[in-house]
Every structure is written in C-alpha cells, then in structure tokens.
Amino acid sequence: MITARPRGTADILPEEAAGWRYVEDTFRTICREYCYEEIRPPIFEHTELFERGVGDTTDIVEKEMYTFRDKGDRSITLRPELTAPVVRAYLENNLNAGPQPVKLYYTGPMFRYDKPQAGRFRQFHQLGAEVLGSPLPAVDAELIAMIMKFYGRLGLKGLELHINSVGCPRCRSDLRERLQQFLDPRLSSLCSNCRGRFLRNPLRILDCKEKECADISSGAPTTLDCLCPDCESHFSSVKGYLDRLGIAYQVDSRLVRGLDYYTNTAFEVMSRDIGAQSSIGGGGRYDGLIEAVGGQPTPGVGFALGVERILLTMKGQGIELPGRDRPDVFVVNADPDTEREAFEILFALRKGGLSADKDYLGRSMKAQMKYAGKTGCRFVVILGGNELKRGAAGVKDMASGAQVEMTLNELAGQIKKKMYGGE
RNA sequence: GUGGAUGUAGCUCAGGUGGUUAGAGUACCAGAUUGUGGCUCUGGGGGCCGUGGGUUCGAGUCCCAUCAUCCACCCCA
Structure with a gap:
C-alpha cells in the first residue's frame, strides 16, 4: 500500500x-x-x-x-x-x-x-x-x-x-464590564487559559470546565443578568x-x-x-x-x-439502521455454454425494473448459488440447458427455498408480482 | 497542543522469565455433492509480528525513537 x-x-x-x-x-x-x-x-x-x-x-x-x-x-x-x-x-x-x-x-x-x-x-x-x-x-x-x-x-x-x-452587543459590553469587575479580585485563581480570556473574551470564562474556574464563575453575573x-x-x-x-x-x-x-x-x-x-x-x-x-x-x-x-x-441507543442494498434477483447459469443467454436475461430483468446481478468470475453453479446467497438476493433465476430449450427458467425464492418454473418472456413481470403483488 | 492505553492473518485474539519452519477462531477460495445457497466435514491461500534504530550468538518477546488507533483534557459537530 x-x-x-x-x-x-x-x-x-x-x-x-x-x-x-x-x-x-x-x-x-x-x-x-x-x-x-x-x-x-x-x-x-x-x-x-x-x-x-x-x-x-x-x-x-x-x-x-x-x-x-x-x-x-x-x-x-x-x-x-x-x-x-x-x-x-x-x-x-x-x-x-x-x-x-x-x-x-x-x-x-x-x-x-x-x-x-x-x-x-x-x-x-x-x-x-x-x-x-x-x-x-x-x-x-x-x-x-x-x-x-x-x-x-x-x-x-x-x-x-x-x-x-x-x-x-450592548448587553454584552454591559456583562463584560460586570464580569471583569467580578473576576478582577479573583484573577489569580483562574486557570492560565482563563487569565488569557479575561481581557480578550471574558464571556468564555463562564463555560470553562476547570473546577477552579467553574467554582469562581458560579457566582458571577451571567448573560441573563444583563439582557x-x-x-x-x-x-x-x-x-x-x-x-x-x-x-x-x-x-x-x-x-x-x-x-x-x-x-x-x-x-x-x-x-x-x-x-x-x-x-x-x-x-x-x-x-x-x-x-x-x-x-x-x-x-x-x-x-x-x-x-x-x-x-x-x-x-x-441500539437503533437499527438500514443495511446495504440487496439485489432483487441473481442470475445463475448452470451450463457455461449458456453464459451469453444469461447475460441477455440479466439485462432483460433490469429493463423490467428489477435490480439484478450475475456471476462475473466464471464460477461453478454451486459457487454461483453460494455467492447469490451472500448477496442477500430475494430470488435466483436458474438457467439450464433443458429449460432454456423450452424457453423457460427456474425461479427460486431464497427465503423459502421454493422453486417454480417460468417462461423467459414473463420473468420480470412474474417476479415483480411475487415481490409486490400478494401471492 | 498536553496526558494515558494499545499496535501479531481481512476481523477477534493466543503466543510464562528472549531460543527452531508464529498459532486458533472467524472470514475468503475449493472439494465432499456429475444442474441448486444456508448446516456439517476436509483441504487451501493469506503474516516486512505498525515502522526505524539499539542490546544480544539469537528479538513477536527487552530498550529508545517514530507513526497510527482508541480514550481523556482543551474545544466543538
């Protein structure tokens, strides 16, 4: 680094x-x-x-x-x-x-x-x-x-x-005068910081946290006395x-x-x-x-x-904050030969209004599933050679584990229905 | 600017009085499972031991300095 x-x-x-x-x-x-x-x-x-x-x-x-x-x-x-x-x-x-x-x-x-x-x-x-x-x-x-x-x-x-x-400013110059009058005889007991403030900005002595200063100024005139x-x-x-x-x-x-x-x-x-x-x-x-x-x-x-x-x-206070965004859908392709189709379907899902992602490391199907699980996605679309030939894909609900088959051209619509539309 | 505590895998931490190739858990990757995540098991990668000096035959371990982090003072959001 x-x-x-x-x-x-x-x-x-x-x-x-x-x-x-x-x-x-x-x-x-x-x-x-x-x-x-x-x-x-x-x-x-x-x-x-x-x-x-x-x-x-x-x-x-x-x-x-x-x-x-x-x-x-x-x-x-x-x-x-x-x-x-x-x-x-x-x-x-x-x-x-x-x-x-x-x-x-x-x-x-x-x-x-x-x-x-x-x-x-x-x-x-x-x-x-x-x-x-x-x-x-x-x-x-x-x-x-x-x-x-x-x-x-x-x-x-x-x-x-x-x-x-x-x-x-008028109240403050009044207070300033009264404060300086009050503090003058006790000046030597103040902290060095406050001794410096005495001429330049005596108001600040009021909220000094040093014990000595706080004790002394507790009896001093305050802003409210001079309004x-x-x-x-x-x-x-x-x-x-x-x-x-x-x-x-x-x-x-x-x-x-x-x-x-x-x-x-x-x-x-x-x-x-x-x-x-x-x-x-x-x-x-x-x-x-x-x-x-x-x-x-x-x-x-x-x-x-x-x-x-x-x-x-x-x-x-233990108040929950939102965590990172999770994809709606993750596209898993079972067969390396259908990677192009997977890529197209990914973009079709996005065009259909879903947040969607896929594997970009050429991983095995199992590894893709594992990774999908880690993204926290709600659904996985599984593309396999057999279903693809029929124009269909598996859709797995990651929370329940239930999987159904859907036709490709209604994928986005059906998934959105599952997400927002009751059943 | 002043003071205190702490720096060892990505993360949380072990490493009596100096002594071989620095460990665990977890996370990561892979396999067990020839088209299916979470659980389990097995294996793998990953460390200028914060950095620089010093003492010593030998330093993760002792000394000094430095940097960073945390906490407090100060001040403020």
Whole structure:
C-alpha cells in the first residue's frame, strides 16, 4: 500500500453508507416539510471569510483551520463550518434582493485540524440550516423545533436541549464590564487559559470546565443578568413558542457559543451516549454576522448538526439502521455454454425494473448459488440447458427455498408480482 | 497542543522469565455433492509480528525513537 488514509478521516464503506443515506434523507424530508431549500457552497473559501465571519479569537480560526496557498498565491481554507459561506453566498448572489426571509439547508463535509477522539474527526459532516432576513423569535423556535423533530424521527431518546440568550452587543459590553469587575479580585485563581480570556473574551470564562474556574464563575453575573429589555423579550418569546409546541428545554446561562457574532438565542443539544464529545447539534442567532461579512445589517439564525455523532448516538441507543442494498434477483447459469443467454436475461430483468446481478468470475453453479446467497438476493433465476430449450427458467425464492418454473418472456413481470403483488 | 492505553492473518485474539519452519477462531477460495445457497466435514491461500534504530550468538518477546488507533483534557459537530 502506498499510504494510509490521513489522520482523523474515515472511509465510509457500503454497509455504513446506507445508514448515512438514511439519516441524510430523513433530514432532507424534514427540510422540505419546513420549506427550506438546499444550498451547496464550495468546499473551500478565501481564508479571510472565516477570519472575519467566524471570529479571529475563536479556536477554529486560531488553530484548527486547514489553510494553504494555491498556485495563484491566494490563501485558501477548507471550510470549518458553513454559516459564513452561506452568508457570503447570500450576499454574492443577491438573495437579499429577493423575497425575505431566505430559508436554506445544507449537508456536507467540514474540516478542522483537531486531535481526533471519540466523536471528533478532522473531516466530519454536518447537516445545517440558516434563515436570513428575519429578526423574529418565532424563527429561532422553528429551527429548534425542526432539530428536535428530526432527532425524534430518527428514534433518538433522552437528549437534552440547552438554551440561553447571549444578548446583543450592548448587553454584552454591559456583562463584560460586570464580569471583569467580578473576576478582577479573583484573577489569580483562574486557570492560565482563563487569565488569557479575561481581557480578550471574558464571556468564555463562564463555560470553562476547570473546577477552579467553574467554582469562581458560579457566582458571577451571567448573560441573563444583563439582557436589555428587547433581548429579554426576544428570549422569553422563544421560550413561549417552545412551551406552546411542548418542547422541553433547560435554560443554561453558562452556554456561551464560541463564535463572535452570535446574538440573542444560543442552543445546543447533548447526548449522554457518546463519550466526552456530547454535543450532537447546536446553533443560534447571529444578527451581527452579515454586516461583519460586508452586507447591510441583516438578522440571521441557524444550526448545525454532526452526522457522525448522530450515528454514534443511534448506535449507543441500539437503533437499527438500514443495511446495504440487496439485489432483487441473481442470475445463475448452470451450463457455461449458456453464459451469453444469461447475460441477455440479466439485462432483460433490469429493463423490467428489477435490480439484478450475475456471476462475473466464471464460477461453478454451486459457487454461483453460494455467492447469490451472500448477496442477500430475494430470488435466483436458474438457467439450464433443458429449460432454456423450452424457453423457460427456474425461479427460486431464497427465503423459502421454493422453486417454480417460468417462461423467459414473463420473468420480470412474474417476479415483480411475487415481490409486490400478494401471492 | 498536553496526558494515558494499545499496535501479531481481512476481523477477534493466543503466543510464562528472549531460543527452531508464529498459532486458533472467524472470514475468503475449493472439494465432499456429475444442474441448486444456508448446516456439517476436509483441504487451501493469506503474516516486512505498525515502522526505524539499539542490546544480544539469537528479538513477536527487552530498550529508545517514530507513526497510527482508541480514550481523556482543551474545544466543538
């Protein structure tokens, strides 16, 4: 072998790919029901889009981006998330000039240079949605409802929905001041990481997991203590919609999203079944982002869900996923001299609307039968010299073992009747 | 980026204190069955023992380094 796959990547083999397809299809169906349309931005973007659109004090931009210079000496970055690219596409294609709001969804790979562990990869996959152009709290609630509906449809149980409001820039500068006042005398007890955050981004100290920091900040003012009347009313309105839909949540004032342009609502869904990387989806409102990327001030909300973590949770909860596809029919020919006829009949079956395969290794009849059994096919069509002369073939039901004779020109129709048509 | 555990057939794993041609189960292929899968039996192919150094008469086994995987911290999906 020349080389192994790069660290933190995975080969999704046919068996698992079926489960992926199922999860993605379920998501697409929900998106259609909620009237979100698909968008497919590129896999890579100019680096400055993420520097400005994600925030250059975030871990993503500081140390996790796959960045390189292309042959035209442009700085290019493999997308670590898709909110900023979607906003860029919205502006670049003048979607802001059409009917508002614009409701979009996406699926696909993202790239972050992290150290891999359970539920964390360097290439991972997200399902996401964004609503651009509406400031109303009902949209926040719709997105959250959509996520919970999706998880429910997959059969996931016992998930925790955490929500919080981080307010607007005015609330945050208020909080920032109060936090710094509160923390200043205790600064020496904080972890080194948080001492660094004290000036740059004190909000992040709130969700530091170090015991010392958590103890100290447990008495600190939180985002909710500093909401202005507008933000306060936005937050209670979101909660009201969720209550009305019967969606359970817990308010978590320590939930602070790492991205710089988040405003008001922040939410995260946690799974207990997949180890330390317990977040299987999250999102929030980002009314400051579009302006930061260069557009007119425009409100936005969105979420992203991790496909790998969803699949891990499903596995952990013992939820069955579809396996690989099985052929309807496998053509076995008993006599090597009739291989041409077998080939023709194979294509006739396919033309008749069945998924069909045959042996391509010139195997003995017994070996063909054995192989047919391994493909999991529902029927085997057996071609022998004697029946062929009469224009007929044997059709064996692999589950029951029962075999009947059918004329060649009605093979596909008769088999379909056996599959779908009662008897 | 920091720390811990683990690397032996495709897969799951054996291989006391270094000592001949490195084993099992399973999977794969073939035969037993001259035109019929699953069960059973028999046989067969398949190993740079993660990689590179070192110690030794001799290393799968001991030492060092390196890479990879898993797990945790950090962060997030």
